Each structure stands twice: as structure tokens, then as C-alpha cells.
Amino acid sequence: MATVKKHKHFGHFMLDWAAVIALVLCFIIFTLVKGKFFMSSNNMINILRAMSITTVFGIGLTVTMSTEGFDMSACTLASVSAYIFVSMYLWYGLSLVMSIVVSLLVTLVLHQLTMFLILVCKIPDMLATAALMFVHQGLGQWYIGGGAVSTGMRLPNGNQPVRTILGDDFSAIGRSPWIIIIMLVCVFLAYMFLEHTKHGRYMYAMGGNRTAARLSGINVKKTRYMAGIITAVFITIGGILVASRGSSAQVGCCDNYFMQSLAAVFVGRSVGGANRPNALGTLIGAMLVSTLENGLTIMAVSYYILPAVKGAVLCLALIAAFASKKEE
Amino acid sequence: MNKITLGTRKVTMQFPGVIALSDVDFEVSTGEIRAVVGANGAGKSTLMKVFAGANPGYTGDVLLNGEVVEIRSPLAAKKLGIQIVYQEVDVALVPTLSVGENVMLNDMVMHKGSPMVNWRKLHTDAKEVLDRLNIKLNTRVLVKDLPLAQKQMVLIARAIQSQCNFLILDEPTAPLSNTETEDLFNLVTHLKETENIAIIFISHRINEIIQICDNYTVMRNGQIVDTSPITENTTSQEIVEKMLGRTFEAFIPKEKVEIGDKLFEVKNLSGADGKVNNVSFYVRRGEIVGIAGLVGAGKSELCKTIFGAYKKTDGEILLNGESIKVENPSKAVAHNIALVPEERRKEGVLVEEDVAFNLSAANLGDFCTFNFLNRKKINENAESFVKELRIVTPSIRQSVKNLSGGNQQKVAVGKWLAADCKLYMFDEPTKGVDVGAKQEIFRLINDITKQGNGVVYASCENSEILSITDRIYVMFDGEIMAELVTADATEDIIMNYAVGNKAEKA
Numbered sequence: 002m003a004t005v006k007k008h009k010h011f012g013h014f015m016l017d018w019a020a021v022i023a024l025v026l027c028f029i030i031f032t033l034v035k036g037k038f039f040m041s042s043n044n045m046i047n048i049l050r051a052m053s054i055t056t057v058f059g060i061g062l063t064v065t066m067s068t069e070g071f072d073m074s075a076c077t078l079a080s081v082s083a084y085i086f087v088s089m090y091l092w093y094g095l096s097l098v099m100s101i102v103v104s105l106l107v108t109l110v111l112h113q114l115t116m117f118l119i120l121v122c123k124i125p126d127m128l129a130t131a132a133l134m135f136v137h138q139g140l141g142q143w144y145i146g147g148g149a150v151s152t153g154m155r156l157p158n159g160n161q162p163v164r165t166i167l168g169d170d171f172s173a174i175g176r177s178p179w180i181i182i183i184m185l186v187c188v189f190l191a192y193m194f195l196e197h198t199k200h201g202r203y204m205y206a207m208g209g210n211r212t213a214a215r216l217s218g219i220n221v222k223k224t225r226y227m228a229g230i231i232t233a234v235f236i237t238i239g240g241i242l243v244a245s246r247g248s249s250a251q252v253g254c255c256d257n258y259f260m261q262s263l264a265a266v267f268v269g270r271s272v273g274g275a276n277r278p279n280a281l282g283t284l285i286g287a288m289l290v291s292t293l294e295n296g297l298t299i300m301a302v303s304y305y306i307l308p309a310v311k312g313a314v315l316c317l318a319l320i321a322a323f324a325s326k327k328e329e
Numbered sequence: 330m331n332k333i334t335l336g337t338r339k340v341t342m343q344f345p346g347v348i349a350l351s352d353v354d355f356e357v358s359t360g361e362i363r364a365v366v367g368a369n370g371a372g373k374s375t376l377m378k379v380f381a382g383a384n385p386g387y388t389g390d391v392l393l394n395g396e397v398v399e400i401r402s403p404l405a406a407k408k409l410g411i412q413i414v415y416q417e418v419d420v421a422l423v424p425t426l427s428v429g430e431n432v433m434l435n436d437m438v439m440h441k442g443s444p445m446v447n448w449r450k451l452h453t454d455a456k457e458v459l460d461r462l463n464i465k466l467n468t469r470v471l472v473k474d475l476p477l478a479q480k481q482m483v484l485i486a487r488a489i490q491s492q493c494n495f496l497i498l499d500e501p502t503a504p505l506s507n508t509e510t511e512d513l514f515n516l517v518t519h520l521k522e523t524e525n526i527a528i529i530f531i532s533h534r535i536n537e538i539i540q541i542c543d544n545y546t547v548m549r550n551g552q553i554v555d556t557s558p559i560t561e562n563t564t565s566q567e568i569v570e571k572m573l574g575r576t577f578e579a580f581i582p583k584e585k586v587e588i589g590d591k592l593f594e595v596k597n598l599s600g601a602d603g604k605v606n607n608v609s610f611y612v613r614r615g616e617i618v619g620i621a622g623l624v625g626a627g628k629s630e631l632c633k634t635i636f637g638a639y640k641k642t643d644g645e646i647l648l649n650g651e652s653i654k655v656e657n658p659s660k661a662v663a664h665n666i667a668l669v670p671e672e673r674r675k676e677g678v679l680v681e682e683d684v685a686f687n688l689s690a691a692n693l694g695d696f697c698t699f700n701f702l703n704r705k706k707i708n709e710n711a712e713s714f715v716k717e718l719r720i721v722t723p724s725i726r727q728s729v730k731n732l733s734g735g736n737q738q739k740v741a742v743g744k745w746l747a748a749d750c751k752l753y754m755f756d757e758p759t760k761g762v763d764v765g766a767k768q769e770i771f772r773l774i775n776d777i778t779k780q781g782n783g784v785v786y787a788s789c790e791n792s793e794i795l796s797i798t799d800r801i802y803v804m805f806d807g808e809i810m811a812e813l814v815t816a817d818a819t820e821d822i823i824m825n826y827a828v829g830n831k832a833e834k835a
Contacts, residue, residue, distance in 0.1 A: 199693045209681040219661030
């Protein structure tokens with residue numbers, strides 16, 4: 002798409018690349034102030050690791066949002082995926098692969114409910130998924146008996162778990178390099194799907210103009226369903242990453258990732274003048290968020306005012322994103 | 330009651346590239362019901378919008394009682410006592426508020442005063458207005474629960490509630506049933522008798538006009554060609570002739586194509602929420618079939634029902650003699666049926682996407698290797714169509730939103746040519762395109778039939794239908810009124826059926 006933009010003047014260029022420019026500025030400032038610490042390879046890996054989970058959830062949201070859909074319940078569903086994943090592994094002693102498979106299956110089954118509300122009952126995405134947040138939270142906590150799933154804890158029915166310690170392979174998923182590799186693979190797959198496959202283009206066509214897409218013979222319901230299913234897969238991956246990184250599935254462990262994942266998608270919308278949710282943009286958005294967090298922490302900014310700074314920078318990125326939209 | 334007159338002196342209205350009104354002199358006075366008639370694009374709505382303050386760019390004078398007044402905003406029009414009820418009643422009503430609030434809405438907005446709403450007064454005031462008009466409606470009912478005809482009544486009540494000497498009704502009867510139309514006529518006659526008011530009535534239904542109007546004004550090509558009283562001797566034939574005039578548009582030659590056997594047929598098709606009613610017709614190979622009729626006759630709805638975009642309630646669709654099921658557009662495409670819809674920008678093209686993607690959108694699967702897009706194939710396809718259809722674009726990567734209307738339309742057609750369809754339906758394909766692009770679209774349509782494909786051409790431009798089609802079906806109110814062979818048809822004949830006269834079965 003970028004080739005079309007040859008004639009864009011400077012202002013447009015700045016807006017299109019605002020997120021990237023902000024990212025570069027962050028790097029320059031943090032390097033100037035805390036050069037040695039910030040630019041060390043260890044710290045770079047820290048940033049990548051920290052952004053992985055946000056990115057994976059963001060990618061999931063990107064796919065749904067490419068169809069002009071929305072999924073507010075993405076991260077509450079991810080918590081359920083995490084509960085299932087850890088409980089299968091610890092409580093029932095399933096192998097790591099089997100735990101992942103079962104978690105994925107349960108997530109996909111639960112996601113059918115989302116699709117049912119949106120496609121069959123025709124409830125607007127936002128409202129349907131807002132209601133489902135509570136359903137996911139309640140169902141998930143009922144399953145785990147209200148407490149965390151971690152080593153040394155009994156099952157809700159009082160039985161002893163089959164496994165008492167986490168294997169190395171379990172923990173490796175949440176550490177670098179694996180967590181970073183998984184993130185990059187997710188971004189790559191989503192990028193290939195959205196930009197280079199038929200169904201990916203259908204999603205953007207549908208997101209751009211649902212009626213025109215429908216009258217071009219695109220099956221819009223099927224396309225929306227497919228987007229939902231793909232999102233569910235990324236949701237599961239995100240849930241597994243959270244569990245592995247935290248060595249347990251805490252109650253509502255993924256819920257808090259939603260807002261920043263959403264922010265990553267919105268910041269990424271404008272990257273390169275795409276003006277729609279896109280995989281690479283989401284990666285950059287997530288990177289901006291976690292770089293800021295990391296740099297500010299190194300600069301010994303108190304952790305309790307971090308959200309305000311983070312929020313302010315996000316606002317700036319969003320202003321750029323929507324200012325460019327308005328001009329058209 | 331003192332008579333008040335409203336008129337224009339040499340009013341001209343220009344839009345980019347079009348003169349919608351030229352030197353119009355018009356006058357109407359209270360106590361009369363005036364019909365304004367004309368073919369589509371004659372300038373009726375443009376003139377009414379001048380009165381309503383919705384066309385602030387007019388030149389010339391608007392006269393109230395012979396004095397020049399400026400109507401440059403809807404508010405100015407309302408202050409002069411000019412009220413308009415547009416055809417799309419839903420845009421003017423707040424569905425979630427009650428009838429009373431909707432009737433009194435102008436009053437609430439215009440009169441500053443206490444910030445508190447006096448509910449009892451609001452409802453009694455509203456009731457009073459409705460009683461004055463003999464409308465029996467509960468003021469506490471929500472507007473969204475009303476049928477369309479009553480929504481219209483609410484709007485008329487709102488207009489009357491404010492100062493109103495001139496009430497413009499823009500095609501009020503188009504969506505109404507017969508009994509609803511009767512109710513509306515009673516209301517209009519009642520208004521004329523009891524209020525100091527002139528009613529300007531726009532309608533395509535000539536018979537209605539003869540029934541209730543006192544005088545009629547005929548417009549054609551942005552000019553007023555005649556104003557006459559309606560007498561017992563006035564015939565619809567006479568009015569239709571004046572509407573059409575004797576001038577015809579530039580003739581576009583139709584090429585001779587051999588017509589084969591039946592390709593496509595619909596039998597007793599009904600659907601689109603009752604806007605398509607028991608329609609049967611067929612298309613043969615190499616044939617161009619015209620669907621004629623006025624705006625709102627159900628032509629678009631018919632095309633979209635066939636295409637699966639609107640729900641079909643009854644009837645059968647046959648392709649090559651076999652019954653096919655078309656539940657949604659995606660099924661229609663699978664059966665090689667194409668639709669070039671009327672609302673090009675909203676429905677026909679994906680404006681945010683580039684030319685190359687648009688030209689492959691209908692059959693993207695053919696440009697893929699294992700579901701992955703093959704850019705080379707897509708670009709080659711786009712290049713060849715851009716050349717063949719003479720689409721003017723700086724590059725195939727240009728977003729379609731930056732192309733002109735005619736070129737967008739070519740993209741909308743090209744998309745289906747790439748998909749190699751059997752039946753092509755065109756819904757008002759020449760709307761908003763210039764003469765040059767029009768000719769090219771006709772050339773395209775001729776080419777389609779040369780390959781033995783069928784074409785359905787729906788348009789309210791009768792001259793176009795006459796010059797390009799082989800046979801014509803005329804629609805009115807969702808039904809087919811007549812089937813004509815183009816060689817024997819004239820604009821008069823089409824118009825006669827289009828205003829609701831049914832052909833006698835031979």
C-alpha cells in the first residue's frame with residue numbers, strides 16, 4: 002500500500018509514521034539519559050519479552066477488528082484458556098501439548114457463544130462481548146473453584162493434583178527466546194493472512210464497506226465467523242503465554258491486558274498510512290507501550306504514576322492517527 | 330383570510346456540471362393545491378429545496394407577496410411559513426420520542442424560555458394540533474411504533490403546528506397503500522379548507538394529481554414548460570406528453586446481436602418486504618431486457634431480491650431452465666449472476682481499496698495460489714481491464730475513491746466482467762455519469778450480449794431503455810404492468826404504464 006503514497010506531503014508523512022517516530026524518539030531519549038542500561042542487549046530482550054503478551058492479544062483483536070468487528074471479552078476468555086491450560090497440566094497430569102490442545106478446544110467451544118450472539122442473535126459486537134465478559138469470568142472461576150491454579154494447591158474438590166511441579170518445557174514458553182519467537186510467529190502469520198490471502202482481503206473489504214462487500218458476493222457472515230475463530234486461537238496462545246510466564250493461572254490473570262492490547266491496535270492503525278488495523282502496526286503499537294514502560298522504570302519514575310505517562314503518550318499517538326483520518 | 334403568494338423570478342440553480350434550474354418563474358397562492366410534475370431530473374425537487382432553504386446557492390429572486398425575500402437556510406424558510414415534508418420521513422422524526430414531542434419539536438427548539446418541559450401542556454398542545462387536522466393519534470405513543478403513513482401525519486402536524494402558509498409534500502404517496510393515500514388526501518383537502526395555506530404536491534402518480542389538485546405545473550430539463558388548471562377534461566395522457574416534451578436524448582445505437590434460447594427466468598417472485606410483488610419475466614441469451622418504471626417502482630428491489638440481497642418470500646428463479654436457490658449474494662455469484670448496484674459508492678465498489686483489488690473482488694479465488702494472493706495475476710487482470718474499459722486512473726494501485734463517478738462505475742462493471750458471469754443486472758448504471766462514460770457503458774453492455782450472456786437493465790431513464798434494450802418490462806408499485814417489445818414502444822407508452830395503468834392481457 003505504501004507505494005501509492007508517493008505524493009504525500011510532509012505533514013501526512015509525519016502523521017502516518019507518528020507511532021514509529023514516537024518509538025524512535027523514546028529510544029533516543031532513553032539512550033541519552035540511561036544509555037548503558039537502556040541500550041544493553043539484556044534490556045532489549047526485556048522489552049521484547051514484556052511486549053509479547055500484549056502483542057499476541059493485540060493480533061487477535063486486529064483480526065476481529067479488520068472486519069469492523071469487536072471483542073471486548075477477548076481477555077476474559079483468555080483467562081479461561083489459562084485456567085484450562087494450567088489445570089490440565091497440573092491437576093490431570095496431561096502432557097504439555099495435550100494441555101495446549103485441550104485449552105484451545107475449550108476456548109473455541111466457548112467462542113461459539115460469542116459468534117452465536119453476534120451472528121445469529123445479531124447483537125452488536127460491543128454489547129454482546131461486554132455481556133460475555135461476565136459469563137467468562139463467572140464460568141472460569143466456577144471451574145477453578147475461586148482460587149488460583151498453581152503448584153501446591155489442591156483441586157476444588159479436595160483431590161491432590163497429579164503434578165506438583167512445573168516442567169522445564171512449561172516454563173520455557175514464557176521465557177525468552179520462546180515467548181519472543183512465538184510473538185513474532187503470530188505477527189507473521191497474521192500479516193500473511195490479512196495481507197496476502199483471499200480471506201484476509203475479504204475481511205478488510207468487509208471492514209471497509211459491509212454492503213459493498215456483500216454485493217460483491219463475499220459471504221460476510223462466514224467471513225466474520227472466520228475472523229472470530231482466528232481471534233480465539235490467538236486468545237488461547239495469549240492465555241498460555243500469561244500462564245507460563247506467571248508459572249500459574251491466577252484469577253483473572255489475563256483480564257488486565259485488554260486495554261493495552263486495544264491501545265496497541267489503535268496506535269497501529271495509522272502506521273504507514275494503512276488506516277485500518279494491521280498486524281505490523283499492532284506490533285509497533287505494542288512495542289511503543291512496552292518501551293515507554295521499560296524506559297520510565299529505568300529512569301526510576303515511580304511505578305504508580307507510570308500509567309499516566311503511558312496514557313498521555315498513547316493519546317498523542319491516537320491524536321496523530323485520527324488527525325490523518327479527518328483530513329480525507 | 331388574506332391570500333399570500335409565494336413565487337420565484339428568474340431563479341437559477343447550478344450544480345457542478347449541471348444546470349438544475351434555469352430562469353424559473355413560478356407562483357403559488359394560499360387556498361390552492363398545486364401539483365408539480367416532471368420526469369426524474371426535471372428540477373422539481375431542486376425548486377422545492379430552494380423554497381425550503383436547502384439550496385442556498387440559488388440566483389434570482391424568491392418572492393413572498395411580491396417582495397423579495399432571502400431563503401438561504403431551512404430556518405429562514407420556516408420563519409417565512411414554508412414547511413416541507415420530505416419523502417424520507419424517518420430522517421425528520423426522532424423515533425424514540427413520543428408523538429407529542431415530535432409534533433412539538435420545532436416549538437421546543439425555537440422558543441426559548443423555561444428550561445423545564447411542561448409535559449401536560451406539551452401533550453395538550455400536541456393533541457390540539459392533531460384534533461385540528463382530524464388525526465386520531467395518541468400523543469404518548471412512541472413514533473417508532475407507528476406505521477409509515479402515520480409518521481407522515483406526525484410530520485404534517487409538526488409543520489402545521491408552526492406558522493405554515495406553504496406546505497410542500499415531496500412524493501408523499503410513493504410509499505403509501507391505497508387506503509393510506511385516501512387518508513392523506515382527506516387531510517390535505519381538510520387543510521386547504523380550514524387553514525390559510527397552499528399545498529405544493531409532488532407526485533409521479535398522475536391520476537392522484539388529477540384527483541386532488543387544483544392546478545399543475547410541468548417541469549422539464551430545469552424549466553417550467555406549462556402551468557394549467559385541472560379541469561374535468563384534463564387527462565393523464567395530456568400531462569404525460571407535456572412532461573416528456575418532443576425532445577429526445579442523443580440516440581445510442583443498439584447493435585444487432587443474435588438472440589438465443591431462455592437463459593434466465595423468474596416466476597412469481599415476491600420479496601423485499603413487499604416491494605416486489607409477484608414478478609415474472611425472462612431473459613434470453615444475447616438479449617438486453619429493460620426494467621422501466623419511476624423512482625420507487627421497485628426496480629432496485631427486484632434486482633436485489635434476485636441477487637439474494639433482499640429476502641425472497643415467494644417464487645422461483647431459474648437459470649438455464651433449472652431452479653436455483655439464491656439465499657445470499659455469495660450464492661448468486663456462484664451461479665454466475667452479477668449485479669451492478671445503484672448506489673455505486675456505497676454498494677458497487679470498495680472505495681477504500683485500490684483499483685486492482687476491486688477488479689478482482691468478485692472472484693478473488695481465481696487469483697490465488699492455495700488461497701494466497703497472486704499479485705502478479707491480480708495486476709495483470711487489472712491492467713488489462715483498465716485498458717479495455719478505458720478506466721482513467723493514474724495507476725492500478727490508486728484508491729477507487731479518487732476516481733470520477735464514471736470511472737468508478739466502470740470498475741464496478743469490470744469486477745463482474747473479470748468474474749465471467751452469465752447474467753448481468755445493471756441498476757441505474759448511468760446515474761451521475763457524464764455522456765462520454767454513458768456511451769462507453771453502453772458499449773460494454775453490448776459487448777456482454779455478444780458473448781451470449783443476458784443483461785437486465787433497470788433504469789428510470791426511458792430514453793436509454795428505448796435505445797439499448799430488446800424488450801421492456803414496466804414496473805409500478807413492485808408489480809410488472811406490461812411487457813413491451815422495444816421496437817414497438819415509445820416513451821408515452823412506457824410512461825402510461827409507469828404511472829399505474831395496467832396492460833390488458835392479450
